[in-house]
Amino acid sequence: MAQLPKHRVELIGKGVTGACIALVALLVVTLVAMVAQRGIATFAVDGIDLGAFLTGTTWNPHQDDVNGMPTVGALPMISGSFAVTLLSTLFALPIAIGSAIFVVEIAPRFGRRVFQPLIELLVGIPSVVYGLIGLTVVVAWTRDMAAAAGQTITGFGIFSSAIVLAVMILPTITSLSIDALAAVPNQYREGSYALGCTRWQTVWNVVLRSAAPSLMTAVILGMTRAFGEALAVQMVVGNAIQMPTSLFTPASTLTSVLTMGMGNEAMGTVYNDVLWSLALLLLLMSLVFILIIHLIGHKGGTKRG
Amino acid sequence: MMTQEKPLAEKGNRAPAVASRAEASAREGAEPLLRTCDVTVTYDTFEALHKTSLTFEKGQVTALIGPSGCGKSTFLRCLNLMNREIPKCKVGGSIDYHGRDINTRSENLFELRKSIGMVFQQPTPFRKSIRDNILFAPKRHGLVKGKDECDALVEEALRAGALWDEVKDKLDQSAHALSGGQQQRLCIARTLAMHPDVVLFDEPCSALDPISTFSVEETIREIAQTGICAIIVTHNMEQATRVSDRTAFFYVGDMVETGPTKQIFSAPKDQRLQDYLTGRFG
Numbered sequence: 001m002a003q004l005p006k007h008r009v010e011l012i013g014k015g016v017t018g019a020c021i022a023l024v025a026l027l028v029v030t031l032v033a034m035v036a037q038r039g040i041a042t043f044a045v046d047g048i049d050l051g052a053f054l055t056g057t058t059w060n061p062h063q064d065d066v067n068g069m070p071t072v073g074a075l076p077m078i079s080g081s082f083a084v085t086l087l088s089t090l091f092a093l094p095i096a097i098g099s100a101i102f103v104v105e106i107a108p109r110f111g112r113r114v115f116q117p118l119i120e121l122l123v124g125i126p127s128v129v130y131g132l133i134g135l136t137v138v139v140a141w142t143r144d145m146a147a148a149a150g151q152t153i154t155g156f157g158i159f160s161s162a163i164v165l166a167v168m169i170l171p172t173i174t175s176l177s178i179d180a181l182a183a184v185p186n187q188y189r190e191g192s193y194a195l196g197c198t199r200w201q202t203v204w205n206v207v208l209r210s211a212a213p214s215l216m217t218a219v220i221l222g223m224t225r226a227f228g229e230a231l232a233v234q235m236v237v238g239n240a241i242q243m244p245t246s247l248f249t250p251a252s253t254l255t256s257v258l259t260m261g262m263g264n265e266a267m268g269t270v271y272n273d274v275l276w277s278l279a280l281l282l283l284l285m286s287l288v289f290i291l292i293i294h295l296i297g298h299k300g301g302t303k304r305g
Numbered sequence: 306m307m308t309q310e311k312p313l314a315e316k317g318n319r320a321p322a323v324a325s326r327a328e329a330s331a332r333e334g335a336e337p338l339l340r341t342c343d344v345t346v347t348y349d350t351f352e353a354l355h356k357t358s359l360t361f362e363k364g365q366v367t368a369l370i371g372p373s374g375c376g377k378s379t380f381l382r383c384l385n386l387m388n389r390e391i392p393k394c395k396v397g398g399s400i401d402y403h404g405r406d407i408n409t410r411s412e413n414l415f416e417l418r419k420s421i422g423m424v425f426q427q428p429t430p431f432r433k434s435i436r437d438n439i440l441f442a443p444k445r446h447g448l449v450k451g452k453d454e455c456d457a458l459v460e461e462a463l464r465a466g467a468l469w470d471e472v473k474d475k476l477d478q479s480a481h482a483l484s485g486g487q488q489q490r491l492c493i494a495r496t497l498a499m500h501p502d503v504v505l506f507d508e509p510c511s512a513l514d515p516i517s518t519f520s521v522e523e524t525i526r527e528i529a530q531t532g533i534c535a536i537i538v539t540h541n542m543e544q545a546t547r548v549s550d551r552t553a554f555f556y557v558g559d560m561v562e563t564g565p566t567k568q569i570f571s572a573p574k575d576q577r578l579q580d581y582l583t584g585r586f587g
Contacts, residue, residue, distance in 0.1 A: 191429035191492070193390055195442035195499060196418035205441065210432045 032283065039280025042273040048072060053277065059241040059257075061271040072274045074254075076243045078281070081253040083158045083244055084233060085226045088165035089219060092173055096222075097208075097215070100177035105203050116178070122171040131235035134164035139236055146248065156238030159247040164232050169222035176221060180214030181207060213296050220296075224289040228282060230255035254278050337401075338363050338534050339384065339503055344398035344408070346379050346388060353379045356398065357560040359553055363502070366525060366535045368545035368566065371555035372581065377538045380555065381505050384536065385421040386414045402503075419446060422496035426508040428488035430480035430495075435472050438480045438491055439463065439498050448499075458498055465531075466494025467524045486517020493524055504528065506537040510544065522548045542582065546570055554578045 043050050048069055056073015065071045103111030142163075143155030184207050192202040208215070238250020239260055258278055265272040337360040346354040354376040361367055369377040379388070386407065388394045400408045407417055419442075430438050439459045443449045449458050459476065463469040468490045472483070480491055489509060496504055506525065510518040525548055529535045539545055545552055546566060553563040554575070562575045573579045 185427075185429075187425055187427050187429040188431065190387065190390065190423075190425060191431070192441075194385065194387065194418055194423035194425070195445075195495065196415045197442060197445055198415050201445050205445070206431055212432075 035276065035280050035283055038273060038276035040277075042072075042270070042277040046270045046273055048270070048274070053274075054078070057243045061274060070270050070274070072270075074274075074278060074281070076241050077252045077254045077257050077278070080158065080237070080244050080251045081227060081255070081285075083247075083251070084161045084165055084237070084253055085223050087158065087162035087247070088169060088226045089173075089223050091162060091166035092170045092222060093219060096170055096173035096177050096218070099174055100181050101203055101207075103178050104181040105199065105207065111178070116175065119171045119175050122167075123175075127168065127229060127232045128235075130164055130168050131232035134160060134232060134236040138163050142248065151248075153248045154238065154250060155248075156236060156250045157246070157248045158237065158244055158251050161233045161237040161251075161253070162247075164236055165226045165229060168229060168232060169226050172225055173218050173222040176218030177211075177215055180211040180218060183214065184210045216296050217293050220289050220293050224286055227285055227289070228255065230259045234259050254282050258282075337361060338403065340401045341380075341383070342399045342401065344380065344383055344396065344400060346376070346383060347395045347397075348391070349393045353558055354383075355558045359560065359563060361503070361534050361536060363534050364529055364532045365551060366529045366537065366549045368549035368552045369536065369538045369555060370540065370542060370545050370552060370581075371561075373540065374557075375555040376558045377553075377555040378507055380560070381507055381536060381538050383408070384503070384505055385418050385423050386412065387423065389414060419499050420501045421503040421505065422499060422501035423505040423507065424489070424492050424496055424509050426511055428485060428492050428512065430483070430488050430491050433480060434477045435463075435480050435483070435491060436476040438495050441495065442499050446499075462494040462498035463491075465497045465524075465528060466490045467520060467527070468494055484517070486513050486520060489513060489517065489521055490524060493521070493528075497528065501533065503534045503536070506535065508538050508540065510539070510541070518544070542570070554581065556581070 042048050042053070046069075052069075053072055053074055055075055056071065057075050058071045058073045059076055060071045063071055099115070103115050138160045139155035141155075142157075142160050143153060146153045146155070188206050188210055189202055192206045197205070233253055234256040237252060237256050239252050239256055240250035241252045241257060244251040258275055261271070261275050265275070339361040340359070342358050343356040344354065344358070345352060345356055357376075357380055359367075369381060371377050382388045383396050383400060386396075388396050396408055398408065399406045402417075402421070431441060433441065436455075436459050439462050440449065440455055443458060444455075449455050460469060460473075463472060468487060471487060472491075480488065483491060489512075493504075493509075509525075510521050513521065522544065525535050525537060529550075537545075537548060539548075549566045551564065552566040552569040554561045554569065554573075554577075556577050562569065562573065562578050569578070570582065573582055
């Protein structure tokens with residue numbers, strides 16, 4: 001008789017944890033399904049051409065084109081999103097790798113005690129704060145620099161967004177790079193030292209090389225964050241839905257258009273559906289990024305073995 | 306024993322070494338290649354190695370034996386100043402190499418390690434092709450130029466490491482695809498590509514299977530015959546008898562006894578060495 005309650009407790013435990021898993025799985029599936037359903041409706045129900053959506057350069061949902069369809073070319077914000085993502089990664093990467101090298105190879109004690117907590121603090125700052133600082137400092141600075149060079153610009157645009165995003169993704173890339181370098185076995189370093197290589201030669205040719213797959217993962221995770229960031233970007237990008245022709249003119253990204261547009265339109269309208277398509281595009285891009293990370297992980301795993 | 310210097314070993318601008326080498330040969334080899342005098346090692350406050358004096362000759366294999374933690378690896382790592390890479394590790398005493406004390410602050414360790422190579426317990430090929438593993442250090446140090454010179458060096462080093470026949474058709478494949486024994490021989494070949502005159506082996510076979518162990522031991526004998534001074538740390542006593550000419554026994558931070566390998570194993574003088582050889586500890 002004493003067995004029974006124990007057995008029941010086991011069952012309850014299994015039931016509760018199982019329900020948690022089921023709930024999470026359901027959440028993911030319904031979320032993806034809903035975004036996909038509404039996003040695809042643009043093309044399936046409203047009859048907008050997918051090619052025109054992906055390659056069109058004019059965004060004017062309230063004006064019909066020659067075919068009587070709303071003009072919803074998403075290329076301006078697609079290219080805007082990619083531009084800010086790549087540029088911000090370009091800004092952040094050298095600094096992140098540089099500080100990771102310093103922390104792991106040169107001053108490990110300082111790194112663990114001072115630098116890493118500092119970096120973690122940066123992760124915790126809300127994005128609206130970054131946006132605010134970007135708006136008051138970066139945008140103004142860009143404008144002033146241009147004025148000094150004899151150009152008149154607003155300061156809003158891809159360049160300012162990339163700087164703000166670079167600061168935002170810096171902690172992510174840095175702390176993952178630190179982990180990546182620290183995971184390189186010490187034997188590799190000693191092997192290089194034993195051949196008469198200097199510290200710099202060792203770091204550059206052996207440590208970074210061995211850590212390359214993990215570093216790639218760090219970069220892509222940073223890019224994922226940059227690609228999906230909405231609020232801070234929207235505050236500094238200028239929100240002009242036009243093909244970006246310069247880094248210093250107002251532009252827009254997928255996320256900024258979404259945050260600006262959502263809530264202004266009723267569910268079921270074509271404009272609303274198109275916004276869902278943008279969301280679907282974002283979701284798919286994130287999935288691609290995550291897929292790449294998994295592929296790299298597998299490749300690195302087999303190579304190491 | 307080979308008295309002729311290997312020509313390529315002279316590359317790389319070691320003017321003082323060359324001078325003292327000429328001096329040494331003038332005295333008909335009276336000067337040992339490498340000699341330690343009262344070398345001590347302390348980690349922070351712990352003295353891991355007490356005053357140790359040993360001499361190593363060209364073309365000779367010396368085995369350093371003893372139970373775990375006896376200081377034999379620590380001693381080995383003094384010889385190419387590898388202990389400098391460990392924070393709070395201090396090495397005292399003098400280490401004469403070609404008649405010149407290298408345990409000084411002014412010694413250029415990077416130059417030194419070109420001629421005193423080291424092979425570790427775990428094979429550590431870099432994440433590169435077999436060819437690039439061999440050429441890694443020579444290229445960094447600017448010792449080879451042009452494709453022909455590179456190819457020649459790769460073949461020479463791999464032959465010296467007894468690996469050429471197994472890998473000659475896949476030089477551009479990843480070194481990580483090789484077996485453990487092949488990786489270790491690649492590391493030996495990589496070291497030999499620098500034309501060192503001393504090679505330090507830190508338990509080179511403890512991660513290998515018996516067949517690989519045999520081929521690595523044979524490689525060590527062969528490179529000693531070319532005049533290289535080989536020093537091997539091992540806790541495998543059979544290995545010491547198979548591979549070495551001289552043996553030094555370490556125990557709890559002391560170099561207890563040294564002599565020709567035969568004598569050490571057949572007529573040990575010190576009680577601790579006798580106990581170790583009969584398996585009473587260690």
